[in-house]
Amino acid sequence: MSLGPNHDGGLFITPEMKKILNEPRFISTEMGGERLRSMFQTQYAEFNYNKLSPFALACMFGTYDLVKQAVESGTAPDLSTTQTPFLFGFVSFAVLGALRLETCAQGTPMRHLDVISYLIDSGASPEIPDISGNTALHHACTPPRGRAEIAKQLLQKGANVNAQNRFGEIPLFFSLQGGAAPIVDILMEHGADLDIADANGDSPRKMCVIYGPEVTAVVQRWERKRKGEEAPWEEKRCENCKTKGSGLKQCARCHVVRYCSTECQRAHWKAHKPACNPFCAATTVTLKPTYGGPLASSTVSKADLTRQMLGIATPTTSPVRPGLTKNKAENKSMVIKIQVPVDLFTNSPIQSALGGLFIYNKKRDFVCTVTKASNPTAYDAIVQIVRSRGVSGAKAYFAAELKNPDELVVKISEVLAEQPF
Numbered sequence: 001m002s003l004g005p006n007h008d009g010g011l012f013i014t015p016e017m018k019k020i021l022n023e024p025r026f027i028s029t030e031m032g033g034e035r036l037r038s039m040f041q042t043q044y045a046e047f048n049y050n051k052l053s054p055f056a057l058a059c060m061f062g063t064y065d066l067v068k069q070a071v072e073s074g075t076a077p078d079l080s081t082t083q084t085p086f087l088f089g090f091v092s093f094a095v096l097g098a099l100r101l102e103t104c105a106q107g108t109p110m111r112h113l114d115v116i117s118y119l120i121d122s123g124a125s126p127e128i129p130d131i132s133g134n135t136a137l138h139h140a141c142t143p144p145r146g147r148a149e150i151a152k153q154l155l156q157k158g159a160n161v162n163a164q165n166r167f168g169e170i171p172l173f174f175s176l177q178g179g180a181a182p183i184v185d186i187l188m189e190h191g192a193d194l195d196i197a198d199a200n201g202d203s204p205r206k207m208c209v210i211y212g213p214e215v216t217a218v219v220q221r222w223e224r225k226r227k228g229e230e231a232p233w234e235e236k237r238c239e240n241c242k243t244k245g246s247g248l249k250q251c252a253r254c255h256v257v258r259y260c261s262t263e264c265q266r267a268h269w270k271a272h273k274p275a276c277n278p279f280c281a282a283t284t285v286t287l288k289p290t291y292g293g294p295l296a297s298s299t300v301s302k303a304d305l306t307r308q309m310l311g312i313a314t315p316t317t318s319p320v321r322p323g324l325t326k327n328k329a330e331n332k333s334m335v336i337k338i339q340v341p342v343d344l345f346t347n348s349p350i351q352s353a354l355g356g357l358f359i360y361n362k363k364r365d366f367v368c369t370v371t372k373a374s375n376p377t378a379y380d381a382i383v384q385i386v387r388s389r390g391v392s393g394a395k396a397y398f399a400a401e402l403k404n405p406d407e408l409v410v411k412i413s414e415v416l417a418e419q420p421f
Contacts (some may be wrong), residue, residue: 356371
């Protein structure tokens with residue numbers, strides 16, 4: 001729908017953009033995909049909402065009363081049409097406003113969720129793609145401003161969780177790139193397909209590990225849930241009453257199952273006893289930690305590095321500095337992450353002889369490396385388990401106990417569920 005130059009949002013399509021967009025297939029990098037993205041970003045930076053039609057502006061500012069009045073009076077445009085050269089639908093206008101605007105110039109409360117719901121109930125489709133193929137759900141998941149509550153509402157209103165844009169990307173790609181675990185959780189709950197590849201042949205399953213442990217943990221949890229499986233430490237909850245929260249105490253015998261009280265532990269013992277593998281010599285290996293040293297150079301967050309390269313967001317994780325700050329009086333039992341030597345850019349495991357194990361806990365008050373020379377048998381056992389049962393064969397989580405600064409006992413008989421660190 002053309003509304004003339006005053007209602008174009010300040011956007012326009014260049015001849016170069018049009019040439020790339022004329023490609024009937026999904027647009028890969030080789031076809032000019034990255035160049036097209038760059039030109040889209042340049043245009044978005046010039047987006048001027050004051051050059052929108054009154055109805056599109058009302059949608060964007062979330063002014064529910066104006067939107068409702070226009071629809072009910074018949075003065076609103078056909079809700080199945082689009083506006084601006086970028087072909088935004090009205091649901092997308094409301095989503096973009098929710099992500100971009102903090103206050104309404106007129107002081108009117110912004111009710112974007114209500115506007116989105118009303119538009120869809122009135123016949124506006126959340127499936128209308130813009131010129132880049134992005135639906136309202138794609139926009140709701142776009143980093144760094146994506147919002148889980150909007151994505152959830154769109155899905156509840158029938159948005160296609162697996163809609164592909166011109167680059168072949170489903171919304172899950174966007175939330176993975178942004179490290180938005182809550183949005184990933186919602187998309188997975190509504191059936192996001194991990195195997196839908198984009199134009200470059202990359203799929204969410206292939207890419208999720210690159211974007212960090214938070215989103216990887218969510219994806220893997222849903223993968224198991226879809227198969228009817230569950231891993232130890234899947235959720236932070238009491239094994240008996242299923243109460244979720246902090247302050248849970250682990251089973252002193254196996255160091256894996258957790259309880260909220262002594263009463264719950266006693267009540268659950270009969271059920272737990274057959275599967276309670278003790279934390280002992282038969283189920284553990286002992287490693288000698290090294291604090292500091294050249295291996296610390298491998299501690300760069302690959303997820304943050306990737307996001308910086310893509311210009312998505314600033315790093316959200318704290319630098320990890322090898323050291324030991326755990327108080328001697330503290331409980332030395334903990335969950336640790338063990339990463340085998342990997343290539344920095346491909347995240348693929350490399351030969352163990354070329355590096356050491358990198359180990360730390362969630363609080364990062366315990367961070368160390370372990371060389372193969374310190375205990376070759378234990379080292380090889382860890383590497384074999386991580387490569388066969390860990391995330392992409394590169395990292396895995398275990399229950400452990402720090403006996404003293406030079407003695408870390410790791411339970412390798414059970415690999416824990418992926419944790420968000």
